[in-house]
Amino acid sequence: MTANRTTLKRAVAVGVALLVVASLGAGTVASLTQDEGNAQVRVAHMSPDAPAVNVQVDGETAVEDLEYSDVTEYLDLSAGDHDVTIVTAENETAVFEGQVSVEANEKYTVMAAGEVSENATEEFQVTVLSDATEAPTGNQSSVRLVHASPDAGPVDVTFQQSGDAVADNATFGNATDYTTVEDGVYTFEVRPAAEDNNGTVVATFNESLLEGNAYTGFVAGYASPEDAPANESLSLFLEIDVNGTEQAAETTEMVEETTTVEMDGEEEETTTEA
Template sequence: MILLAGSVVVSGAALGGPAGASPAAALQQQADGPSTQETSYLRVVHASADAPAVDVALDNETIVSGVELGEASDYLEIGAGDHRLTITAAESGDVVYDGNVSVEPRSVTTIAASGEVSENASQPFAPLFIRDDARQPAEGEAAVAVAHLSPDAPTVDVTVEGTGTVIAENVSYAGVSDYMTVPAGDYTLEIREATAENDGSVVTTVDVSLADGSAYTAYAVGYLNAENASDTENASGPGFQLSLAEDATTSVTLPSDADGNETEMPANETEMPANETEMPANETEMPANETETPMTTELPNETETEASANETESPA
């Protein structure tokens, strides 16, 4: 078990949408000593519309090889702190990104390789860092967020076909929506042009399966219109698709009261009691030089049922 403001559990596998994301590793580690205090976990999602399969290296050591558009790698254990991140085209070895990144202690992060690598790019290539530590949904429920990484798609709303339920609204390029909790099950999601009433024209639909007690980020990747591909030599850019990846979830409970009874967080209540610290969940940020103070408080193990929100920051 990974301690992230309580306990963090990565369960099941990364579920493939149209792109067929690769399985995510189930991580279990007891954080009971200094050796685990600086441990973090990292995975890679290929979301660059015109990039070939990519290899990813951390501190000049390859950690992921041959990731295709829409695929998510397993979570990998790394040390917190500053690292050199290098992303290269798998076949040619051409470097598409090389820079320093800062990884916070005891965090679970997805690096989304986003933007375009061609000279005529409308959206420059950049890694987008997304914190994967949503609150674990209640029994019978699942949580889903949407990451908009399609360079030519408009701002979008995402609704559930036949119900009008809004999963995400007004999500623009490089934005990540808040988690939305829904009953676990199978859905057809409608990606729509954003409107005030969430009733814009449907761009495309995608079928997803949301497992009980799990949280996901749906990555919108590829080109809405193939002719908009930045590589003018490639007349058929990869089409628009929504790839679903299962995220880490955080299980949180409050201390017992004076009578020894466990105290449950009320629904929709976001404030923790005095002297307790809440870890932000699925927060999205670009590489930065600021370092967050490590979390040292271990909470009991009862599950908090509300999914947390995503926050998006621009590159530092």
């Protein structure tokens, strides 16, 4: 789900945090405290009929060869307005040109969705989503869903285990609020939107939600792939927005480093007095 093929380059002058991001595994994030003044931004390719694309930020290539269902790791981007251009990787035909605004110490997903084919049910578009910045506490997990299926229409998504809705009458291009649940394995049931969330189930997806993590699930692909310009069935692509375990480990490491520096200072001072 997360692109291992994607080559990430610097979109702006980046500090230590980007080096940390590049060294982590798929879908993980770095601590926001490492680079004050920057936002963290990732890119999600959820257009099922679009080819691989490159993403340019302020005239420089930030992401290369991003394919359908790929989601990059988080990149540091200076706060403010940025010109974003999305071009096809093969011949650099522009499919989107626009401006994206980000704030310092916030996290965002820039999602490309819709269709590039003629007679598109949903036109190709870029949506900027605000992501979670803090991990759930205790044995809790949190998850939100983003509707990125061009032909599914409004949908409800419920947990099979409880019947609770994680998405109620969700429409294309929009994200739900985060829902907090206990960690565990959940079956997501996708249905056409109905007043009581009791429509016929058209797809089910089993996913593990781990404690301390916040997730975004992209509901993408086609509900009727046989009639679509690309044979991409309805799928759920789950990505980690906040990895609580790693975030806690990074905080502990920072505290330990600070303590070590203070202790070293005391030891040097004692030696000098002696």
